[in-house]
Amino acid sequence: MLVIAMLAAAMIPWWPVYESEAFVVAASVAILAGAAIGVLGARFRWPAWRTVVAMFGAYLVLGVPAAVPGRALGGVLPTPQGIVELLAGAALSWKQLVTIAVPVGSYQALLVPPFLLGLVASTVAITIALRSRHPSAAVVPPALLLLAGIALGVVHAAYGVETGLAFLVAAVAWLVRVGIARRRAITTARPVEAALADARRVLGASVLVAVALVGATTAAFALPVPHRSVVRAELQPPFEPEDHESPLAGFRSAFDPEVADRPMLAVDGLPTGWGIRIATLDTYDGIVYSVGGSDRTAESGRFTRVPYRLDQSAAYGERVEVEVSVLGYSDVWVPGIGRLERITFEGGRAELLADGFFYNDVTGTGAVQPGLENGDHFIASSVAPLGADDLSALKPGTSVLPAAPELPDKLARLLEQWAPASDEPGERLAAMIAGFKREGYVSHGLEDERPSRSGHALDRLVELVTERPMIGDGEQYAVAAALMARRIGFPARVVVGYLPDQTDPDDETAGGATVLVGGELQAWIEVQTADGRWLAIDPNPEPREIPEQEPDEPTVVSRPQSALPPPAERTPVDDLDADPELALDDRDGGTEPWLAVLLGVLTTAGFVILGLAVLVSPFLAIIAAKLRRRRLRRLAPTPVERIEGGWQEFADTAADYGYAIRPNATRAEQAATVGGLGPLVLAAVVDRAVFAPDGPSDGADRLVWDSVGELQQRLGAPRTRWERLRAAISLASLGG
Known part of the structure; x- marks a missing residue:
């Protein structure tokens, strides 16, 4: 015993x-x-x-x-x-x-x-x-x-x-x-x-x-x-979110006339005024907001299987059970509300979906490897956070999110205009949200709407806040609000999901389920407060008529007044010399006054140019070395060397912009360090061309160098002129 x-x-x-x-x-x-x-x-x-x-x-x-x-x-x-x-x-x-x-x-x-x-x-x-x-x-x-x-x-x-x-x-x-x-x-x-x-x-x-x-x-x-x-704790999860497209990347496609009225989900049990989440995005590289860290080490990128249930006893909020029927929706991301406790799949693919379901409890995002399709059905029990009535009373939380680019100067100035830094963080957050709702207008860029460019890269956000009137949709407003909230001090992330139109009676079926259509796709933000809760906040303005574009204010240029020098003091000698009859020979033999002034100016300018040349010569030498290196790579004797040289040129550019490029890393690892789909595709193309048994195809080197040029432009586009100059004279890529 x-x-x-x-x-x-x-x-x-x-x-x-x-x-x-x-x-x-x-x-x-x-x-x-x-x-x-x-x-x-x-x-x-x-x-x-x-x-x-x-x-x-x-x-x-x-x-x-x-x-x-x-x-x-x-x-x-x-x-x-x-x-x-x-x-x-x-x-x-x-x-x-x-x-x-x-x-x-x-x-x-x-x-x-x-x-x-x-x-x-x-x-x-x-x-x-x-x-x-x-x-x-x-x-x-x-x-x-x-x-x-x-x-x-x-x-x-x-x-x-x-x-x-x-x-x-x-x-x-x-x-x-x-x-x-x-x-x-x-x-x-x-x-x-x-x-x-x-x-x-x-x-x-x-x-x-x-x-x-x-x-x-x-x-x-x-x-x-x-x-x-x-x-x-030491094993990597089998589901990698970076292998799938960000839900925010194709945001505008949901508003195409062919898709906008198509039923996507039927949700039973959805509380009034609530939306249903598709995915939570917390990683931004200046171009795309995505799920999980770009270096694959962030906790938000670790997805694990959930076969039974999760313990959410410590979670804040209200317990909600929703029953979801998939109609026209088709993606790997599983719709849900709040923090998941239990999910039960039903129907013919129940066992397949249960085996392939993965969940990240940090962001509350679920996914299934085979992807959802029409006819799938599941019941989810969750703990949904309650909203905040008074944003001005909130205090920032302490969660650490993946690093994001610096807030562009124009967004920072607008934030300072709406919410001065002297105010409390909660007051600044409330003022920032109110500013977007007050000055923003909604347009998805359709034929019958005002022009509005898609995308949420930094340059698009700068365009959003500089144009008058301010025109965009959830893709831009949510990203801009998240970056501003992070600047204030709040951990913030973007949520993509469906928000039902409470004024549309067609959203309610006879059975009581809420039918969500493609055009009800929306993006909002979540901020963490000092008590650890993640609160959903909608920064999107209400749709309303967009006024005419404000004309640019003409710049008034006034001619400067000519400043006349004071008259020179005259002496008796000057009076005598002014007489044309006196000392004529002495005046003719001297230097003309205007010529003396010109020589002085040229001498001073020469010394200034010489000093500047001495100062900038090291930087010019760095730029010349990089240009020579690029020329040698592009004119290498074999196509394989030219293709490898193209990738080295892109990796060196990324290193000059501050990315931690390790020389002994693989091309795929270097591309993952930079982030985004473009570098990963280029790395795969280069690997395939270099290691192909028959060698690269004709013209592959030109295509690779064209792609390198486009990626270099994308790396420099969201940065200021000073940042691009600093990258051009950086020694990071010349260190070895």
Whole structure:
């Protein structure tokens, strides 16, 4: 019983991974089955191979109902499909277990690891306890089971103290029991001495257990516990958001006449006035707002599988359950509200979607690998944050988001005009939102609307705030508001989703579900407050008639008044010299006054130009070196060298603009450092041309250099003239 107690204590770290009654059943069956095999093996003195065969048979017979209950007939009898999943789970379920969000319940074959380890550990421990000359070694298998539960478990230390104390008590009790049995075997001929020895051992063990309990409890509550690292924390998720297009990139396409009225989603249970999120974007490279960090290290880019449910007990907000039917919507991003607790897919593709569902709890964004399509259906339970009635009372939060480019000067000046830096952060945020709603007008650039350019790069945002009237749509207003909120001090991100038109009766079907059409796509922002909540704020102005464009104010240029020099003082000598009859020969032999002034000006200008030439000569030398390097690369003798030279030219330009380009990195890694789709495509094209067995195709080098030129222009477009000059004279690309 003490060995079984050790095994039960070793199973405690596995509980946070499952949090299901199915785990209790699987663990109990594994321990009892292993104990029965060990007892039978000792009773009938089975050889090792027979014990292994019995253990494998128990795994096949009991594994399906205990570890894969969804594949058991009537919950008891194994099925062929269940046996296949059981055998495959012995090899594959370990990786799945550490790349999935917990708790997992009885999802697929993920109960196989604790069941298999429990069965093996129980069989070996009982066999050692009953058949070995060193029964104290029976502590080792439960200890290994305990370590496996810690390594494959979760990062937080829930049940850590309880597990340690329970295992310690059971292990010490077993060691004492072994010592007493051995002492009795030696002193069977002396019962009095044996009884006294037993009493001493029991008393000593009791003292030892008491000291261990007090010491462990004191250490647990008094000493700081370092952050625990487990296998789950070190693995990369299988879903990479950078492999998919940002939902904001194709924002304008939703308002095409052919798409605007097309039903996209039918949502039942959507609270009045609420929208449904498609994805949360927190990474901006000056061109595209996307999901997750561009270096693939941000927590917002880590997506894990969610087969069972998520613990959102610490989340702020109201619990909402929505039922979503997919109509015309087609993308990998799963619509939702707030922080997800549980999602259940229904319909013919339910199992496929459940297997391919991934979720990021930092941003509340979900995705499915095969993508949603017409006919898909799911029910999602979430915790949705409540809005703020008074923005001016908000205080900024402390979350760290991926780095973003500096706010352009014109946006910074407009922010200072709307919300002076002397005001409180909440007051500035409220004033900034009010400014967009007051001065902004909505246009999607359709044929019957005022011209409005799409995109949300920095140059488009500068155009938004400089034109009068201010014309754009959610793509520009949300990005501009997010950047300004970050400048104020609030962690801010962009949300893309659907906002139903509350004035449109067609949004409501007979069944009570809200039907969202393509033209109701919208973008808004979320800001984090000091209490950790992410609050949704809509910076978009109400659609209204756009006034005529204001004429540019003429610049009045006034002619400067001529400043006449004061008359020179005259002396008697001057008066005499002014007489044309006097000293005529002396005047003719001197230098003309205008010529003397001209010579002085030219001399001064020469010295100034010479000084400037000396000052700028090092910078001109750098620019000349880069031009010569570019010429040599472009005129290299072979096409492969010219193609490689084109990529080197782009990488050097990125390094001059401040990107951390590592020389020993691959082209794909360098492209990921710069960010955006263009560099990744160029890196793939260069790799394919360089490593192709037949060499690059005709004209491939010219295409590569044309692409390099376009990417260089995109790198420099959002930057100021001074930043472009600083990149031109930078030594970053000449360092090696």
